[in-house]
Amino acid sequence: HSVNIPIKTATFGMGCFWGAESLFGGTKGIYRTTVGYEGGSKDSPTYRNLGNHTEVLEIDYDPNTITFKELLDLFWNNHEYGLTNPIKRQYMSLILYHDDEQKKIAEESIVEEQKKRVPEKIITEILPKGKFYPAEDYHQKYRLQGHKDLAETLNLDPKLLRTSFIATKLNGYLAGVGGVQQFREEVDKFGLTPSQKEYCIYHVEQNEGAGLYC
Ligand code: MHO
Numbered sequence: 001h002s003v004n005i006p007i008k009t010a011t012f013g014m015g016c017f018w019g020a021e022s023l024f025g026g027t028k029g030i031y032r033t034t035v036g037y038e039g040g041s042k043d044s045p046t047y048r049n050l051g052n053h054t055e056v057l058e059i060d061y062d063p064n065t066i067t068f069k070e071l072l073d074l075f076w077n078n079h080e081y082g083l084t085n086p087i088k089r090q091y092m093s094l095i096l097y098h099d100d101e102q103k104k105i106a107e108e109s110i111v112e113e114q115k116k117r118v119p120e121k122i123i124t125e126i127l128p129k130g131k132f133y134p135a136e137d138y139h140q141k142y143r144l145q146g147h148k149d150l151a152e153t154l155n156l157d158p159k160l161l162r163t164s165f166i167a168t169k170l171n172g173y174l175a176g177v178g179g180v181q182q183f184r185e186e187v188d189k190f191g192l193t194p195s196q197k198e199y200c201i202y203h204v205e206q207n208e209g210a211g212l213y214c
Contacts, residue, residue, distance in 0.1 A: 007031060010059045010071050010102065011129055013039060013094030014079035016214030017055040018142040019175075023078055023212060024057060025141075026172025028182070029065030033171070034058045034162045035142075036134040039094050039125075045133055054092040058132055068102050072109045078212070082120035093124040103128075134162055144171040150199055166190045170200060176207035 014020045017035040024030050035057055042051025061071065072095075081093035095110075097103040106126045114122050138145065140161040145151050154160075156167055169190065173183050183204045187197055 006063055007060050008063045008068070009098050010061060010068060011038060011056050011094075011096035011098070011132065012059070012071075012075050013054040013056040013092050013096070014075060014081075015055070015091045015093075017057050017135070017139065019212035019214050020057040020078070021141065022143050022172045022175035022177055023074060024059050024071075024172065025168045025170075026175065026177025026182075027066065027074065028178075029062045030059060030168065030172075031062060031165055032060040032163055033168045034132075034134055035139050036132050038096060038130055038132050039092065039127060040089070047136055047139065050090055052089050053133070054094050055090055055135075056094060056096065056132070068105050069109065072106065076109070076113050081124045082117045082122050087123060093122075095124060095126045096129040097126065098129050137161055141167045141171040143175040147174060147199075147203065150196060153193075153196060166192075173204045174200065174207060175212060176204075176210035177212070178204075179208045180205045 012020065021033045021035050025033050035055065037045040037050060037053040038056045039054040040050070040052035042053060045051050045053040059071065075095070079093060087093070095106045097106055103126065110122060110124060110126060137158045141156070144167055154167065156164060161167060169186065172178055180201065183201065187200070192200065
């Protein structure tokens with residue numbers, strides 16, 4: 001295989017990370033999503049003991065298929081960030097940039113977004129990326145894990161739950177993101193068995209456009 005496959009990483013906090021993970025998982029150009037905690041100072045946070053960390057989604061993407069600006073459009077259009085009430089740090093709206101280019105694009109986009117939202121004040125913070133703490137296994141690919149029988153046949157050990165391309169994609173599509181037509185175009189890359197494929201097509205179709213929940 002090629003050594004030139006481009007991969008870039010983005011990190012967003014946009015409320016409950018289950019929904020964010022499905023949103024990006026079902027989007028073209030996304031290779032891998034992992035939910036976790038970041039943005040605070042506490043060492044080794046857990047869901048029950050988060051300290052000042054935020055639920056975030058780490059996203060590996062192909063910058064030739066989807067740009068950081070397009071990721072930001074999904075970010076702005078899919079969570080609350082202009083609230084007049086303070087938000088719990090757990091659900092903070094956060095952009096954690098990985099390089100100077102992301103920083104610049106994020107800073108430009110928050111200015112644009114703020115103009116559209118006047119008189120609301122955007123609370124989103126733009127910070128340099130720090131240490132990412134993957135969340136507990138049961139939070140990874142939450143919607144896919146809800147399809148217990150299918151998930152079992154995929155043999156997702158804890159590492160694969162965090163890193164698998166197929167788990168990333170199915171977790172989006174099964175939540176209704178992307179739609180059945182896009183799924184049919186992509187499904188043969190996933191190497192599913194005929195019965196896994198049939199199961200997925202049925203549920204992708206059922207859930208298409210259903211909206212994300214947490
Ligand atoms: N309403 C959900 C939120 C979970 S989330 C990962 C719950 O309380 O279980 O923050």
